[in-house]
Amino acid sequence: NAGVTQTPKFRVLKTGQSMTLLCAQDMNHEYMYWYRQDPGMGLRLIHYSVGEGTTAKGEVPDGYNVSRLKKQNFLLGLESAAPSQTSVYFCASSPHYEQYFGPGTRLTVT
Amino acid sequence: AQSVSQHNHHVILSEAASLELGCNYSYGGTVNLFWYVQYPGQHLQLLLKYFSGDPLVKGIKGFEAEFIKSKFSFNLRKPSVQWSDTAEYFCALGAGNMLTFGGGTRLMVKP
Numbered sequence: 476n477a478g479v480t481q482t483p484k485f486r487v488l489k490t491g492q493s494m495t496l497l498c499a500q501d502m503n504h505e506y507m508y509w510y511r512q513d514p515g516m517g518l519r520l521i522h523y524s525v526g527e528g529t530t531a532k533g534e535v536p537d538g539y540n541v542s543r544l545k546k547q548n549f550l551l552g553l554e555s556a557a558p559s560q561t562s563v564y565f566c567a568s569s570p571h572y573e574q575y576f577g578p579g580t581r582l583t584v585t
Numbered sequence: 586a587q588s589v590s591q592h593n594h595h596v597i598l599s600e601a602a603s604l605e606l607g608c609n610y611s612y613g614g615t616v617n618l619f620w621y622v623q624y625p626g627q628h629l630q631l632l633l634k635y636f637s638g639d640p641l642v643k644g645i646k647g648f649e650a651e652f653i654k655s656k657f658s659f660n661l662r663k664p665s666v667q668w669s670d671t672a673e674y675f676c677a678l679g680a681g682n683m684l685t686f687g688g689g690t691r692l693m694v695k696p
Binding site: 506508515516517518519520523525533565567569571572573574575576577578579 | 594687
């Protein structure tokens with residue numbers, strides 16, 4: 476099993492550009508999450524999904540959109556990137572509370 | 586709303602020293618508590634978890650944590666740290682299918 480994978484691993488965007496981050500899991504988990512990690516702030520939840528076709532806002536949803544068209548995939552989109560979105564993004568999946576994390580995507584917005 | 590506080594932001598220890606990292610939470614319901622570790626350049630990995638039962642839980646790599654309900658605490662301990670324990674440690678509270686993380690504690694172990 477690959478667990479949780481994220482694509483891409485690194486990306487540099489210019490302000491105003493758009494991009495989509497892909498998260499995939501092969502553990503048949505119902506719940507999936509997108510976090511951002513910034514120094515000294517721990518992980519903050521952006522959006523999450525409790526099942527295929529469902530999404531919900533987390534703590535810091537502004538500027539991001541998500542979709543969960545298939546159970547195994549959870550996409551995070553940035554429609555118009557801003558420098559404040561420079562961060563490391565982690566995806567996680569969970570059968571209930573215990574979450575399994577992907578390797579992260581380091582995004583820089585210039 | 587729930588919250589998690591980790592008061593030690595940076596800890597520096599010598600090898601073989603004992604470790605205790607503080608974690609306090611605020612939540613009015615039944616708690617599920619976790620400690621995750623993030624080694625440099627890697628993703629978060631679960632160290633240990635508490636759902637119910639024995640308040641002293643043991644995890645991987647010799648770590649343990651004690652849930653003290655009266656103090657709203659879930660402190661992480663290790664009797665003797667190694668250089669390889671250098672990492673960032675996150676306490677997390679599970680409620681409503683979501684995890685709330687503390688701000689993290691960076692541990693540096695000097696050889």
